[in-house]
Amino acid sequence: MKNLILRGISLSAALLSSATCAYAGDARFSVFEYNGTRQESAIAKPAADQYINPILSGYYPDPSITRVGDDYYLVNSSFAHYPGLPVFHSKDLVNWTQIANAINRPSQLNFDNLGTSRGVFAPDISHHDGTFYIVNTCVDCGGNFVITATDPKGPWSEPVWFEFEGIDPSIFWDKDGKAYMVNNGAPNEPPRYDGHRAIWVQEFDPKTLKMVGPRTQIVNGGVDITQKPSWIEGPHLINKDGYYYLTAAEGGTGDQHSQVVFRAPAITGPFVPFEGNPILSQRTLDPARTNPVTSAGHAKLVQTQNGDWWATFLATRPYGPDLYNIGRETFLLPVKWDNGWPMILEGGKRIPFTAAKPNLPVGPKPAVPMNGDFAYKDEFDTLSPAWVGIRTPRTAFYNLDKGDLVLKAQTEAIGDKKGAPSFLGRRQQHHIATVTTAVTYMPEKDGDRAGLIATQSDDAYLFFGLTQMAGQTVIALNIRQSASDPVAGKRLIMAQIPHKAKSPVYLKITANGGTFDLAYALKKGEWVTIRKGLDATFLSTRKAGGFVGTLIGPYNEAAK
Incomplete structure (x- = not known):
C-alpha cells in the first residue's frame, strides 16, 4: 500500500x-x-527556431523576471489563491518550470475574509549578493512587504512589513551598491481625477530590510498629466548608458493598458517621458480583428548573458468582445534600443503568437508544458x-x-x-x-x-x-x-x-x-x-x- x-x-x-x-x-x-488547444492554433504554427506566445498560458498575470548568471526566474500575481506567488525557472526564456510557491505556509499571510481578487498583487523578484528578494503588496491584508530566500525553490522567509503606502513595489539594485524601492502611490497633491496616481522612490537597506532616507515622487500621473492618464503602476528601474530608465504600466488593466518609459540623469529625476510612448500596447488596433491579443502591459525588462534585451508582460486572448475566461497571461517579446530608448513593439503592430527564439542554449522542457497545445x-x-x-x-x-x-x-x-x-x-x-x-x-x-x-x-x-x-x-x-x-x-x-x-x-x-x-x-x-x-x-x-x-x-x- x-x-x-x-x-x-x-x-x-x-x-x-x-x-x-x-x-x-x-x-x-x-x-x-x-x-487544451489554442484557439489560434491553426494560424500560429511555430517553426523550429520559434517560440509560442504566451509563454505561460492561462492565469499568470503581472510577470516579474530576473536573471542570475544563465538562469532566469519569474514570479506572478496569485491574489487570494493559496499557495501563492508561483516561482518559475528557465534557461532560455521559453521553457518554464514551476519550482515553488513563495507563499506556502499559513504563517506568512492571512487571506481570511478576502475576495479572490484581493491578496497578493504584482510581485517583483530580484537577486543580490546570494539572496533572492520578492517585494509585494498584500491588498487588504497588511500592505507592502518583502520575503527572502537563498534558494528560489525556498523556503521563503516570513514577511517583513513596510510602512509606505501604495502598491506594486520593486527593488532596483544600482551600480554603486545602493538599493532603491520604487512603487505606485498616491500623488503629493489632491487627486485630479479617478486613477490619478504617482511613482515614488526611496532607498532600501537590504541588510536591515528597512527603508531609509526621504521618499521622493518621480512621476506624477503618467506620461502627460493633462491627458488624465490612469493608474500608472508596476514600475521598474534600470541603469543603462548613464541614464536611469523607469518603465511602468499606464491605462489600467483593460484594453487601454500600455507600457511607457521615462529616463533621468539621476535616481530622483527629473524623469522625462519618451516621445514615442507607449512602448507596448494593443489599444489602437481594430477591436473587430480576428484572434486578438489585448490589454498588453505591466512589462519588466531583462538583459541576457549575451547582452540582448527581452521583456515579459501580461496580455489577454479574448474569444469574444472583451470576453476571456482564462485570465491574463505571460507573454515575451524582444526589446530594441534606438537612440537611447527601448521599444517592445511599435505602435500599430500586433503581438505575434510565434516569434524567433532568444539567442540562448535550449533549456530543459517542463514535465507539463506551459504553452502551446x-x-x-x-x-x-x-x-x-x-x-x-x-x-x-x-x-x-x-x-x-x-x-x-x-x-x-x-x-x-x-x-x-x-x-x-x-x-x-x-x-x-x-x-x-x-x-x-x-x-x-x-x-x-x-x-x-x-x-x-x-x-x-x-x-x-x-x-x-x-x-x-x-x-x-x-x-x-x-x-x-x-x-x-x-x-x-x-x-x-x-x-x-x-x-x-x-x-x-x-x-x-x-x-x-x-x-x-x-x-x-x-x-x-x-x-x-x-x-x-x-x-x-x-x-x-x-x-x-x-x-x-x-x-x-x-x-x-x-x-x-
Missing part, C-alpha cells in the same frame, strides 16, 4: 492529518485529466505545485491516499468569502479545453455535494457533481453568477439526474470559448451529455469582475 503523501499546499505540522483512510462524507478523486494526466501520486485553493487553509482538508486525492467535507463553502473551502484547482489554460475526473462519493444529507468546480470568483462558479436533494442522490449541474448579472447570488439548477450507484462517477467539462458541454459516465468512456452549449461567459473576467482566471478542480462541501 502506498504511503500517505501530503504535498503541494504546505500546512503546519499540527494541521496535517495522519489518517490513511477516508472519513464519512469524504470524496475520493482518482484521476484529473486536462487537454498540451495535455496532462494527474493520478495523484504526488501533488504538483500548480494546484491551488482559495484563501489560507487553517485545517487540513485533503490528503493523498492509494493514488486518490481525498477531500474532506467542510461546511466552509465556495462563495462564503470567509475561509478556505475544500477545493483544489488547476488553471484553465486554453479557451478550448477538456477536463475529466472520476469521483467516488455519497452525500449524507440534503445539500452535501462533491464533484468539479469551475470558478472565476466567489460569486461566479459552476458546480458539476453529486449532491443530495429531497433525500435523493443526484448528479447535478448548478451555476452561480456574479453581481453584474440579474440572477446575482442565486444557485441556478441547470440539470439533475437521479443516481444510486456507489462506483465512481466520471465527470467531463468541455470548454469552447464561451460555452461548456458537460457529460457524465457510470462506466469509463460511456459519456452521457447532461448539458450542451451552456453559456459560460459568466466565468469571463468582464462579467465576474476581478483580476484572476478560471480554476477547475475537485470540491467537497458539507451542508450547514
Whole structure:
C-alpha cells in the first residue's frame, strides 16, 4: 500500500492529518485529466527556431523576471489563491518550470475574509549578493512587504512589513551598491481625477530590510498629466548608458493598458517621458480583428548573458468582445534600443503568437508544458505545485491516499468569502479545453455535494457533481453568477439526474470559448451529455469582475 503523501499546499505540522483512510462524507478523486488547444492554433504554427506566445498560458498575470548568471526566474500575481506567488525557472526564456510557491505556509499571510481578487498583487523578484528578494503588496491584508530566500525553490522567509503606502513595489539594485524601492502611490497633491496616481522612490537597506532616507515622487500621473492618464503602476528601474530608465504600466488593466518609459540623469529625476510612448500596447488596433491579443502591459525588462534585451508582460486572448475566461497571461517579446530608448513593439503592430527564439542554449522542457497545445494526466501520486485553493487553509482538508486525492467535507463553502473551502484547482489554460475526473462519493444529507468546480470568483462558479436533494442522490449541474448579472447570488439548477450507484462517477467539462458541454459516465468512456452549449461567459473576467482566471478542480462541501 502506498504511503500517505501530503504535498503541494504546505500546512503546519499540527494541521496535517495522519489518517490513511477516508472519513464519512469524504470524496475520493482518482484521476484529473486536462487537454487544451489554442484557439489560434491553426494560424500560429511555430517553426523550429520559434517560440509560442504566451509563454505561460492561462492565469499568470503581472510577470516579474530576473536573471542570475544563465538562469532566469519569474514570479506572478496569485491574489487570494493559496499557495501563492508561483516561482518559475528557465534557461532560455521559453521553457518554464514551476519550482515553488513563495507563499506556502499559513504563517506568512492571512487571506481570511478576502475576495479572490484581493491578496497578493504584482510581485517583483530580484537577486543580490546570494539572496533572492520578492517585494509585494498584500491588498487588504497588511500592505507592502518583502520575503527572502537563498534558494528560489525556498523556503521563503516570513514577511517583513513596510510602512509606505501604495502598491506594486520593486527593488532596483544600482551600480554603486545602493538599493532603491520604487512603487505606485498616491500623488503629493489632491487627486485630479479617478486613477490619478504617482511613482515614488526611496532607498532600501537590504541588510536591515528597512527603508531609509526621504521618499521622493518621480512621476506624477503618467506620461502627460493633462491627458488624465490612469493608474500608472508596476514600475521598474534600470541603469543603462548613464541614464536611469523607469518603465511602468499606464491605462489600467483593460484594453487601454500600455507600457511607457521615462529616463533621468539621476535616481530622483527629473524623469522625462519618451516621445514615442507607449512602448507596448494593443489599444489602437481594430477591436473587430480576428484572434486578438489585448490589454498588453505591466512589462519588466531583462538583459541576457549575451547582452540582448527581452521583456515579459501580461496580455489577454479574448474569444469574444472583451470576453476571456482564462485570465491574463505571460507573454515575451524582444526589446530594441534606438537612440537611447527601448521599444517592445511599435505602435500599430500586433503581438505575434510565434516569434524567433532568444539567442540562448535550449533549456530543459517542463514535465507539463506551459504553452502551446498540451495535455496532462494527474493520478495523484504526488501533488504538483500548480494546484491551488482559495484563501489560507487553517485545517487540513485533503490528503493523498492509494493514488486518490481525498477531500474532506467542510461546511466552509465556495462563495462564503470567509475561509478556505475544500477545493483544489488547476488553471484553465486554453479557451478550448477538456477536463475529466472520476469521483467516488455519497452525500449524507440534503445539500452535501462533491464533484468539479469551475470558478472565476466567489460569486461566479459552476458546480458539476453529486449532491443530495429531497433525500435523493443526484448528479447535478448548478451555476452561480456574479453581481453584474440579474440572477446575482442565486444557485441556478441547470440539470439533475437521479443516481444510486456507489462506483465512481466520471465527470467531463468541455470548454469552447464561451460555452461548456458537460457529460457524465457510470462506466469509463460511456459519456452521457447532461448539458450542451451552456453559456459560460459568466466565468469571463468582464462579467465576474476581478483580476484572476478560471480554476477547475475537485470540491467537497458539507451542508450547514
